[in-house]
Amino acid sequence: SHSxxxxxxxxxxxxxxxxxxxxxxxxxxxxxxERCDITGASIQLLAQTNTGCMxxxxxTGLLSFHERVDGLQLSLLSxxxxxxxxxxxxxxxxxxxxxCGFQLGLFNVTKQLKGIQIGIWNTxxxxxxxxxxxxxx
Numbered sequence: 153s154h155s156x157x158x159x160x161x162x163x164x165x166x167x168x169x170x171x172x173x174x175x176x177x178x179x180x181x182x183x184x185x186e187r188c189d190i191t192g193a194s195i196q197l198l199a200q201t202n203t204g205c206m207x208x209x210x211x212t213g214l215l216s217f218h219e220r221v222d223g224l225q226l227s228l229l230s231x232x233x234x235x236x237x238x239x240x241x242x243x244x245x246x247x248x249x250x251x252c253g254f255q256l257g258l259f260n261v262t263k264q265l266k267g268i269q270i271g272i273w274n275t276x277x278x279x280x281x282x283x284x285x286x287x288x289x
Contacts, residue, residue, distance in 0.1 A: 164192040171200040216242075231257075246271075260286070 173188045189204040199215040206218050212227040221236045229244045240246040242257040251262045251269075260269040265276040265288040274286035 166190055166192070166194040167196075169197045171196050171202065173201065173203050 171188075171194060188202050189207070190202065190210075191207045193209040193211065194200060194202070194206060195209075195211045196216075197213045199217075200210065200212050201217040202210075203219045205220045205222065206225070207222045209224040210216055210218060210221060210226065211224075214227060214229045215232075216225055216227040216230070217232045218225060218236075219234050221233050221238060221240075223238045225231045225233060225236060225238070225240045225246075227242050229242060230247070231240045231242045231245070232247045233240065234249045235252075236248050236250070237252045239254045239256070240248060240251065240260075241255075244257060245259040246255045246257040246261070248255070248262045250264045251267055253267045255262065255267075255269040255274070256271065258272045260271045260273070261275045262269070263277045265279060265286070267287070269276065269286040270284070273281070273283055275281045276286055276288055279288045280286055
């Protein structure tokens with residue numbers, strides 16, 4: 153249900169300051185349909201945006217935006233993903249459409265949760281909003 157056609161892939165290690173692939177609503181996608189599927193680790197100093205699947209670890213200094221993460225999404229400030237199967241960890245805020253796994257941060261927000269949220273405020277739109285810990289199976 154969450155499969156994507158492969159366009160371009162990067163394997164093992166992606167290091168940099170900022171990594172970005174075009175978002176789905178970018179008009180330039182009509183000319184070049186860029187998308188990165190990353191298997192391994194992507195470590196970026198400031199931010200990363202990826203419209204492909206991140207299979208492994210996404211480690212970012214400030215902000216991380218992905219279409220899908222199978223593994224770990226870790227940043228200091230904020231994580232945002234449509235679908236995650238694994239762990240989302242940020243000092244600030246974690247946001248996801250669907251979580252199958254674990255969110256750890258001051259604020260955690262998801263539309264659909266199958267797992268655990270730990271933080272000051274945890275919101276699961278299809279379930280409860282609770283301080284400290286929230287869960288749904």
